[in-house]
Amino acid sequence: MSFTLAIVGRPNVGKSTLFNRLVGKRLALVDDQPGVTRDLREGAARLADLRFTVIDTAGLEEATDESLEGRMRKLTERAVDMADICLFMIDARAGVTPTDQVFAEILRKRSAHVILAANKGEGSAADAGVIEAYSLGLGEPIRLSAEHGEGLNDLYTHLMPLADKFAERAAEDAPEVDVILDEDEDDMDVVPVPTNAKPLQVAVVGRPNAGKSTLINKILGDERLLTGPEAGITRDAISLRIDWAGDDGVPVPMRIFDTAGMRKKAKVQGKLEKLSVGDGLRAVKFAEVVVVLLDAAIPFEQQDLRIADLAEREGRAVIIAVNKWDIEDDKQDKLRDLKESFERLLPQLRGAPLITVSAKTGRGLDRLHAAIMKAYDVWNRRVPTAALNRWLSGMVEAHPPPAPQGKRIKLRYMTQAKTRPPGFVVMCSHPDKVPESYSRYLVNALRIDFDMPGTPIRLYMRGQNDSNPYKGRKKAPPSKLRKHTDGRRSS
Template sequence: MTATVAIIGRPNVGKSTLFNRLVGKRLALVDDMPGVTRDRRSGDARLGDLRFTIVDTAGLEEAEASTLEGRMRAQTEEAIRDADVCLFVIDARAGVMPMDEHFANMLRRHDTPVVLCANKAEGRAGMDGLYESFGLGFGEPIPLSAEHGEGMSELYSALVPYVDEIDELAKNAALFADEAVTDIDIEDGEEDEEEVGTKERPLRVAIVGRPNAGKSTLINKMLGEDRLLTGPEAGITRDSISVEWVWQDRHVKVFDTAGIRRKARVQEKLEKLSVADALRAIKFAEVVVVTLDATISFEKQDLQIIELCAREGRALVIALNKWDLIEDREAAWAHIKDCQDRYLNQIRGVEIVTMSGQTGQGLNRLMEAALRSYSMWNKRVSTSALNRWLEGVIIHHPPPAVAGRRVRLRFMTQPKTRPPHFVVFSSRPESLAESYTRYLVNGLRERFDIQGTPIRLSYRKGENPYAKKKKR
């Protein structure tokens, strides 16, 4: 397996910028405000011919264990224990701060090797802090600029003793792989072909919802560990964090996302970045689990998130979380079914799973529903079956005439899946009413049992065989 390198340091020293530099893309949120990163975030890093896993961590702060900052610090300490080597980052321009010295002492209490990095060392402004950092006791610091890419060769030399040997093992293992599988990195939507042996490509599942709906708690229960930061505070998650999971021999890549509030309430720049990150996770997911709080379900914002997922064409499952807090479950379920009938006409048949992320109740039912929705998302109907169905539709309910002229539906086919996309060839598609399109979509959904996923239906105008002949 590849080496794991953790980036450690106090807030606002440029850890996430260095993380983005090493993974070669903007995965972690970066802002001038201290404390942007809260959860551990991992990525596949490349530095020259070195390949390793890089972990971005929250800025270390002194705080009580029960506070949010204390829980962030616990996540960072876990990353230190799991790492093969730590990059201890300081701000060369600010010099060595008392908090740097405090956490240098903390790093010395662990057995993990430490490489000292003096970031923001471009120009003469960082020279004093660079010399001052010798006093931390981690040897000669590496002057670098994560923003401008300076000092990467020195960082390479420092990492070779910890990464090179493990990386060679990974390279040798790849030589004996039976087959190569294309892995799609969904964080930025670009395809990256890598040799991953016989391992199947994981199902990409995004967990979305309003703030404090229990998304991170649900993922922690899936993994069986406190991998993600949780707590009673709303809006803890900021980055979209991906974690690998295996459920009943099925590889799953789960994405935790920031809570999505109403657009009018999102004012701060950092929250806008967090919401944009969540929307990007929805765009490149295969299945989206919209998490609702059972105590206040189907709020207006819940419906807008569901509608957004439908517009993006994602397979969809609704997780009714915190079901263990509901006392009169029969009345609550009746209310939920009524809301489903009234508000979810655009995506009929979507499964609603009652569950508890705190206790794990309903977790297997949720994953079974996700796989069924994924299967529907990939469903294909033969052209012959479509046209037999279309012929019956035209007989029983033909398109309404426009200005005394009939609209002819000549042929139907399905060119795409993910989600199912149908095309109807028509004589005058521009004259068809939206209500008739909804009638066809509902008919397709009922006749071919396509539930829990959006359906796309478009029209093409058939060519006039006499259009190219000259008029006599």
């Protein structure tokens, strides 16, 4: 990436729409009501031959106190300080407002490179607003329509000379590095190792106000996400890149998704909240490890169970983390009750790690890191076929499958068909007659005997073709003449 571009402006001027246009995906939530975006969202943008990082910011508010709007403004000001270039957007149809004039003055002082864009500039209704934009003193405005993709050529013309300047500066500052080729690329481990190109995908999910954003800020070591006592602050599923080191000191490339709090479906009424929950569900589907964050004061509500069950049905490695542990008084009894409830209410995730953390103080983050790495390892584990079949023989001998309707079920062969999550296939007779209870018996034993706690396990029963080609025919095949060794024929 050659430079960073921050899109700033009043609420509802089209910043998220332009962000989605530049990254080529509908990453940011877009709605008619103002103030949808609250956190900073980064994306890899592409404009003709330019490649850069674009930041979508919250709408600039005039509040400067510790209210939600004031905290949103502080976060946007941080994005302005971080970015190389600021794209200041106004609404061409509404014209220049007093708020636009205030923020234009702020940007002149805080940013070295400011580009002015008059969005919603399609049609003659925007002519007056585009002309009025000259009064801001930020140069010639770009007439844009983020919704229809108009004016992007003019944006490219303004960005190109600045991109060349930042590219030259980066080339001067870049250290000389000796390139060493790895000659042992073919000898790869079975478990894929997270890299910068393919980091480990971790989604943090839970009910509103469980402390998801606060936990991720503590992991990052920076106030990167908007937090506060209000429930439901996070709306977008924000992904953040980090190299997180555990007790061994080895940094692991990760991409952590902060998701919106998920309430019961019956309570989700507004369109915006439905979009936020849908964004969080997509984050679960694309994640590899899902951390279900609970509140220590009210753990294991029905909604928590639904969220954990969703992650298991999507085939993701699951970790249960209990937040706000620092304010818990009777920790030993509480932990015992939590483990008992977990085993009873979520039998499909038996053995999944249950970690106590404090997002406020940072206690327990080392255990959370270790649990994530172990869950990822188990999720990618492959068991040798020979070991599986020895194990299957012992399981059948200890507890033979039932014979429903007098039909004896023979389990002939077993192999692992896939990983992520582990999936096993058992070749058997009458696969449709195998009871669900017997499949659970095998799955639970697989978890224990091959050390696969918590990860979803898929077990498929498959029929095996019989060697008799005439099986299933109503009539016996006609007899054929056989030749004797002396050449004569007999019937």
